[in-house]
Every structure is written in structure tokens, then in C-alpha cells.
Amino acid sequence: MTDGVQLRVQAEDLMRAEDDEGLLLLVPRLRTDEHWGRMWAPGCAIAAARLGRADEARDFLFEALDGGFFQPELFDGELERAFGAEPDWPQLQAKLTANLPPAPLEIVVWPSLTPKLPLELFRTTPEREEQLRPLLPELSGSSWERAVTLLHWVTDRWEHANDHVGADEDAVDVLRHVDEDGLRFACVEYSTVLSHALNASGIPARRLSLRQRDFHAGWGKGHVVSEAWIDDFGQWVVLDGQNGAYWSFDVAPLSTLELQAALADGRQPALLAADGPMRPDVAAWWFTYFHQVSTTGATWAQPPFVPHFQHELRPSQLLVGSPQDVYPDLAEIGISVDVRGGTAATRFTSRHPYTIGYAVQYDGERHVVDGADPVWPLPTSGGSHAATVAVRTPSGELTPQPLVFRITG
Structure with a gap:
């Protein structure tokens, strides 16, 4: 067990046992952990409030809010019991709500495969x-x-x-x-x-x-x-x-x-x-x-x-x-989300038995996706994006299907 993991386990055990003094003794070390704003600062705010150290409790709470904390439900109502009676609690709740970050990626419109029985062709070996x-x-x-x-x-x-x-x-x-x-x-x-x-x-x-x-x-x-x-x-x-x-x-x-x-x-x-x-x-x-x-x-x-x-x-x-x-529409496409190089991508699938790949039309450019690895990395720039994707066969390209997504950048 690494030192970082050991510290987190120790802090969780102290919070579960409501050992408020023991938890506050770990503050210098907990500040160095990446979860300080999201977990340890609000936990220390609750501990200080229970010990009657109101100013210290509010300092910890504001550190949590400034660090992007937005999940009071993780503390089973303890945060509300500690600070709910204070005059500015509605403003603090509003700050909690505002801290909720937007989704990094939203797939808004996507092609899908209509449920059908499995396609059987009449072919020889x-x-x-x-x-x-x-x-x-x-x-x-x-x-x-x-x-x-x-x-x-x-x-x-x-x-x-x-x-x-x-x-x-x-x-x-x-x-x-x-x-x-x-x-x-x-x-x-x-x-x-x-x-x-x-x-x-x-x-x-x-x-x-x-x-x-x-x-x-x-x-x-x-x-x-x-x-x-x-x-x-x-x-x-x-x-x-x-x-x-x-x-x-x-x-x-x-x-x-x-x-x-x-x-x-x-x-x-x-x-x-x-x-x-x-x-x-x-x-x-x-x-x-x-x-x-x-x-x-x-x-x-x-x-x-x-x-x-x-x-x-x-x-x-x-x-x-x-x-x-x-009677499946063989121009239909199904997608799933993949990850390539740490960024989001779409993986395509088709019922057409002779699919050789896909063609993506995006931002005025045509991108050819190989059927052996039918993955298209999504652009990373923020904003709303619209593309189309079409099945490619030896005969050409089938009817394009819409793909719309939104990225928070």
C-alpha cells in the first residue's frame, strides 16, 4: 500500500469513527492530496464544527467550495447539520450547485440499429x-x-x-x-x-x-x-x-x-x-x-x-x-463510445455483410475509417459539433447518418 493510499484509508477510518481531533491532526498531510477540496476539506469542516471551532469550520468549508466541492450527499446530512442553521446557508447551497461541472462530452444525436432478426444470406462457402x-x-x-x-x-x-x-x-x-x-x-x-x-x-x-x-x-x-x-x-x-x-x-x-x-x-x-x-x-x-x-x-x-x-x-x-x-436497413449504423489516446472516440458497427469501413464527413472534410478498426476519435475543441457517418461497401457509400455531440472546453 502506497503512502497516499494509506493516508486516505486512515482519514476515512477517522471520519467513519467520528474521531474529529484525529482527523484534524492529519490536515497538513491531507492538504497535499488531490482529493483535499472534494473530500477532506468538507470532512474537516464537519469535524471542526462538531468540536465547536466555528471559524475554523467555516474556513475549511470555504476551502472546499473554492476547490469545486459540490457533493454534500457524500456526508449523509452532516454538512447540513453543521451549517444549515447559519444565515448564509442558502447562498452556500447555491455555490454547491454552481460547482457542478458540465459534462465534458455529450452525444446529442447518434445513429442506431433498429432491432431486427439476425440477417441470413443465401450464399455458399x-x-x-x-x-x-x-x-x-x-x-x-x-x-x-x-x-x-x-x-x-x-x-x-x-x-x-x-x-x-x-x-x-x-x-x-x-x-x-x-x-x-x-x-x-x-x-x-x-x-x-x-x-x-x-x-x-x-x-x-x-x-x-x-x-x-x-x-x-x-x-x-x-x-x-x-x-x-x-x-x-x-x-x-x-x-x-x-x-x-x-x-x-x-x-x-x-x-x-x-x-x-x-x-x-x-x-x-x-x-x-x-x-x-x-x-x-x-x-x-x-x-x-x-x-x-x-x-x-x-x-x-x-x-x-x-x-x-x-x-x-x-x-x-x-x-x-x-x-x-x-428486412433490415443495411445503411443503418450503430455506435459505441471508445477511448483512444486518452480522448473520446466513436466505434461504428453495421449489419451490412460486405462493409469495408465508414466515411465520416466533418467540418468540410471526409475521414475514411477502416472496417478492421472502425474507430473515429472525436475532435477535442469545445462547442457543438455535427457530423455524418456512412457505411462504405465495395459499391460505394450508403445513406449518411447524423452524429451530433457537444464538448465542454
Whole structure:
């Protein structure tokens, strides 16, 4: 135990035992301790008051006030009992209140992650993605441009046929069967290749199972497509690999949630393929598949849910009541406070699976934060500060999120 620690322990024991004479004997040594103004001066003021040494007590009290003391509650009412009857006690209390220092740092506005279920993508293993990438077409441009290139490439790889690969076979296997064995497959395989290719290209993608109304009976009641998070639009978009198409009311592609809402409202969008819109009657047929939806990791439906498909009992993904639970906004950012070099910093986190870092825009300058160490030291100058932070991906930067903080300098 160091001398300083030993002195503090001794003083605390004397205060606890109300050994006022013993505590005052330590005053010369206690004055050298960094806690003199915050702890020992008010304690000595109480001790001197109890001994009837009023002038000395007030001197100690004013030393405490001048030293920034503001926590009378630490002394369990003893300070009030010692000085509460004095005429200037209200002024002394005001001084105590005024001594409360402002917070050195206040985070006023910050980005946050909306609670969602864990994101599950439909992707193959990293090793198989390495084998898949050389098989893909050359990609360039924005996230959406690369997604459309992959969409039409998959559609043109083979002519549709009602055959399927094994449940454990991935995009590499499907392409091998097509190229080496001359096999042709159905919507499931188009979606498998497209989803795996998108993820291998840094575009988050899932497989989407669609079912028509009354899917428990009859045949041909299901269709399988893909959905991808497109950084350009900041949303999930439906991509139909079999038809090489996506849905739209004008130019922007639609999400699964938008398509289900349109189906419920009786508003049919256009189904846009590489060579233009499909015939309205053809599009109308494909549109009916959005009655019931299951994505990678989750199935959503309003009760009751029917676990039969085309006369057979089928397992489901995790049942959820709201599709919002499984559609995270991958532009969202979470922050926590870190400490770097003795100063405050912010640590960023994102749900985007292909985050490579963050971009902070502050005071007219852009700061690039590496995803391997996503920490941005806050400026130390006093005052209010406003910044934005955006997720960085291989496709670019997502929607900036606000960050406002205040520093007392």
C-alpha cells in the first residue's frame, strides 16, 4: 500500500469513527492530496464544527467550495447539520450547485440499429465463392448495374426445364451440370445461381420462395426468386432469375414488401426483362405468386399459417408475424463510445455483410475509417459539433447518418 493510499484509508477510518481531533491532526498531510477540496476539506469542516471551532469550520468549508466541492450527499446530512442553521446557508447551497461541472462530452444525436432478426444470406462457402467468381461475367458500375448484369447472365445460361439438383449442391455444381452434362433446371436453380453469384460479388442476397393463394392444394403454386440489397437504392429488391426480370411501377425496382402491398391493393406493376416489359397477362400470372412469402431464415404470414404446400406437409423457416422483422436497413449504423489516446472516440458497427469501413464527413472534410478498426476519435475543441457517418461497401457509400455531440472546453 502506497503512502497516499494509506493516508486516505486512515482519514476515512477517522471520519467513519467520528474521531474529529484525529482527523484534524492529519490536515497538513491531507492538504497535499488531490482529493483535499472534494473530500477532506468538507470532512474537516464537519469535524471542526462538531468540536465547536466555528471559524475554523467555516474556513475549511470555504476551502472546499473554492476547490469545486459540490457533493454534500457524500456526508449523509452532516454538512447540513453543521451549517444549515447559519444565515448564509442558502447562498452556500447555491455555490454547491454552481460547482457542478458540465459534462465534458455529450452525444446529442447518434445513429442506431433498429432491432431486427439476425440477417441470413443465401450464399455458399467462402471456398466455393472463390471457385464461382471466375465463372461470372465481367462486372462494373454501381451495385444495381452489377446486379442487373448477373440477373440477365443467369437467365441466359440455360433454357428452363423442370429438373433440380440435389439439396446440397450450390451454384458451382449447377453451372457444371449445365456446361458438362447439358442439364437444364427450374426456378430454384436460377435463384440459387443468382443468389450465390450476387453474394460472391459483394451484393447481399437471399432466396425468396413465393406461393399463390390456396397453395396447400393444386400444382404449380410456387415460384422461387432472389432478393438483393442494392446499395444504390438503400433497399431490398426482387430479382427473378428464371425470367431475367424485376418489378417496377416506373423506373425503380420494387422490394418484396412493396410487391405484397401492391398485390393486396390490387395494383399491378410491370415485370421488366432485358428486352422490355413482359405482356400484362404474363406479368399478371407471375404477380399472383406474391400471396405468401418466405425468405432465407424467415416465413411471414398473418394467422392462420398453413404448413402444407401442394398436398404435402412442409417444414417452414422461422415464423414471424411482421416482415419488417426480417428486412433490415443495411445503411443503418450503430455506435459505441471508445477511448483512444486518452480522448473520446466513436466505434461504428453495421449489419451490412460486405462493409469495408465508414466515411465520416466533418467540418468540410471526409475521414475514411477502416472496417478492421472502425474507430473515429472525436475532435477535442469545445462547442457543438455535427457530423455524418456512412457505411462504405465495395459499391460505394450508403445513406449518411447524423452524429451530433457537444464538448465542454
